[in-house]
Amino acid sequence: MLQIKNKFFEPYITKEELSKAVEKMAKDIRTDHKDETPLFLGILNGAFVFCSDLVRAYDQPCEISFIKLASYEQTQSTGIVNEIIGLNEDLTHKTVVVIEDIIDTGNTLEKIIELLKQNGAKKIKVATLFLKPTVYNKKINIDYIGIEIPNTFILGYGMDYDGMGRGLPEVYALKES
Numbered sequence: 001m002l003q004i005k006n007k008f009f010e011p012y013i014t015k016e017e018l019s020k021a022v023e024k025m026a027k028d029i030r031t032d033h034k035d036e037t038p039l040f041l042g043i044l045n046g047a048f049v050f051c052s053d054l055v056r057a058y059d060q061p062c063e064i065s066f067i068k069l070a071s072y073e074q075t076q077s078t079g080i081v082n083e084i085i086g087l088n089e090d091l092t093h094k095t096v097v098v099i100e101d102i103i104d105t106g107n108t109l110e111k112i113i114e115l116l117k118q119n120g121a122k123k124i125k126v127a128t129l130f131l132k133p134t135v136y137n138k139k140i141n142i143d144y145i146g147i148e149i150p151n152t153f154i155l156g157y158g159m160d161y162d163g164m165g166r167g168l169p170e171v172y173a174l175k176e177s
Helices: 015-032 048-058 107-118
Strands: 002-004 007-013 039-044 063-073 076-085 095-103 123-131 144-148 171-174
Touching (some): 015 123, 015 144, 039 048, 048 063, 048 095, 095 107, 107 123
Parallel strands (some): 039 063, 039 095, 095 123, 123 144
Antiparallel strands (some): 002 007, 007 171, 063 076
């Protein structure tokens, strides 16, 4: 059991399970993009650890960049997506692989896809380490999914609760009282 501020979290996904999911995703992306040099676009802050591990496992030429969008306050999505650090690459004629830590409703993803299309991306693929299929309500295809989870609040491996817990090497789930 782990306490962060006023919440308790229990172990949920091990380092080994995370590593296995990342390796499989890297292999699938490598297979699909063997004749390209994709731009991996990590979504900050939550995807920085996953993006780092995925790029190392990818083991092929690629570019990498980050943007920062925010839609969460503590454990709840606000439903409003704010762009904090924007895109500064020329995407014309590029294949972009969006790297998300977790997709739940898809509101952030929808904003990202709109932004990439406006900036002329040739092809857009989406990779997420975690997907909450019971709450995902957009029609955007998720090309690479590491692990499907229920609608549970998680932290660790880059994800946080109120700014804390990002450095944990495994994933913890909020313990309901």
